[in-house]
Amino acid sequence: MGKEIIQIKDLKVYYPIRSGFWNRITDYVRAVDGVNFSINEGETYGLIGESGSGKSTTGKAIVGIEKVTGGQIMYKGVDITKASNRKKLNYNKDVQMIFQDSMSSMNPRKRIEDIIAEPIRNFENLTTDQERDRVQELLDIVGMPSDAIYKYPHEFSGGQRQRIGVARAVATNPKLIIADEPTSALDLSVQAQVLNFMKHIQQQYNIAYLFISHDLGVVKHMSENLAIMHRGRLVELGSRDEIYKHPMHIYTKRLLSAIPQVDVANREAHKAERERVEHEFLENQSKWYDADGRVFPLQEVTPNHLVALPEGGIRAAIQEEQNEKESD
Ligand SMILES: Nc1ncnc2c1ncn2[C@@H]1O[C@H](COP(=O)(O)OP(=O)(O)O)[C@@H](O)[C@H]1O
Ligand SMILES: [Mg+2]
Known part of the structure; x- marks a missing residue:
C-alpha cells in the first residue's frame, strides 16, 4: 500500500x-x-x-x-x-x-x-x-x-x-x-x-x-x-x-443489493436477496440512526474496516458479522 x-x-x-x-x-x-x-x-x-x-x-x-x-x-x-x-x-x-x-x-x-x-x-x-x-x-x-x-x-x-x-x-x-x-x-x-x-x-x-x-x-x-x-x-x-x-451497515447492504444483476442465472436469487435486505432495512433502520436521523460516528471493526455502528448494538453487530464470515 x-x-x-x-x-x-x-x-x-x-x-x-x-x-x-x-x-x-x-x-x-x-x-x-x-x-x-x-x-x-x-x-x-x-x-x-x-x-x-x-x-x-x-x-x-x-x-x-x-x-x-x-x-x-x-x-x-x-x-x-x-x-x-x-x-x-x-x-x-x-x-x-x-x-x-x-x-x-x-x-x-x-x-x-x-x-x-x-x-x-x-x-x-x-x-x-x-x-x-x-x-x-x-x-x-x-x-x-x-x-x-x-x-x-x-x-x-x-x-x-x-x-x-x-x-x-x-x-x-x-x-x-x-x-x-x-x-x-x-x-x-x-x-x-x-x-x-x-x-x-x-x-x-x-x-x-x-x-x-x-x-x-x-x-x-x-x-x-x-x-x-x-x-x-x-x-x-x-x-x-x-x-x-462483508458489508455491515444496513445502508451499505441496501446499496449493494440494489446493484443491477447482469448475470441472468442469478437474477431470481438476487431479487429475493434484495427483498430480504429491503425488509431488514425497513424493520431495523431506526436502530442505525440517532434521534436527528443521522448515522453514528464510525467505529473500527477490523483495522481497515470502519462502520457507523449503533451505540448499544456494537457487540451484536460484530458477532453477526463473524457468524457470516464463518459460514462463508
Ligand atoms: N451551494 C449550496 N447551497 C445550499 N445547499 C447546498 C449547496 N450545494 C449543495 N447543497 C446541499 O448540500 C447537500 C449535499 O449536496 P451535494 O454535495 O451536491 O451532494 P451529492 O454530490 O452527494 O449529490 C444537499 O442537500 C444539497 O442540496
Ligand atoms: Mg454530486
Whole structure:
C-alpha cells in the first residue's frame, strides 16, 4: 500500500439557510458533517452515496472551491484549508477536478487548445510552440485527434468531452484528481472506455483519484478503498473487498443489493436477496440512526474496516458479522 497523499479530518461544510424579512441565517444545511478518510498515492479511492449525500461538496472542499466550515485537509503535513498554505505548497497545481458535466465547466466560446492550456498558463511559462506541443501531447494521451485543438466543446460527444476534461485535469501533472461522477452522464459502452483510459493514465502518471459516484457497480472495478456517504456522514469505510464481501451497515447492504444483476442465472436469487435486505432495512433502520436521523460516528471493526455502528448494538453487530464470515 502506498503512502498517504491526503488526509481529511473531521471535515464540515455547512450552507446557511436564510429566511424571513431580514434574510437572517435561521439554520444550516449540514452538507458535510464530520468526515474522515485518507487517500494513498496513486490509488483510486471511491466515495459513494445517493444524490444529496454530500459527495460533491466534499470534493469541492478538497480542491478548495467550497469554503470549509470546520476540520482540516492535510496535504504534505500541512492544513490546506488555510489559503496561504495552499499557495505555498502549489496545491492548486497538484490537485485537479473533473466534473460530471464537462460542458458546463468549459467556456463554450473557447477552443479546445485554450481550454486545455488554461491550467498550464496558470502555473508555467511556456512559449506558444511549447504550449501547443504540450496540448497535442495531452490530447494524444486521452486518445483524441490532434485537430481537436481548433474545435469548440459543442463539436464533441459527451464521451469525447470527458476525455478533454481529463486532458485538462492532467495538464498540470497533478498528484490527485477529484473525479466527480465522471461517467454518470454517459452511455454504458462509453462509460467503460472513459474508465479504462482513466485507469491507464493513472498507472502511467501515478495519479490518485477520489472517484465520486452514486453507483457501487462502477466503483467496484475502479477503487481499492472506499467510503459510503449518507446524509453528510460516512456510514462505512474500508477496502473494496471487505465492503463488498462483508458489508455491515444496513445502508451499505441496501446499496449493494440494489446493484443491477447482469448475470441472468442469478437474477431470481438476487431479487429475493434484495427483498430480504429491503425488509431488514425497513424493520431495523431506526436502530442505525440517532434521534436527528443521522448515522453514528464510525467505529473500527477490523483495522481497515470502519462502520457507523449503533451505540448499544456494537457487540451484536460484530458477532453477526463473524457468524457470516464463518459460514462463508
Ligand atoms: N451551494 C449550496 N447551497 C445550499 N445547499 C447546498 C449547496 N450545494 C449543495 N447543497 C446541499 O448540500 C447537500 C449535499 O449536496 P451535494 O454535495 O451536491 O451532494 P451529492 O454530490 O452527494 O449529490 C444537499 O442537500 C444539497 O442540496
Ligand atoms: Mg454530486
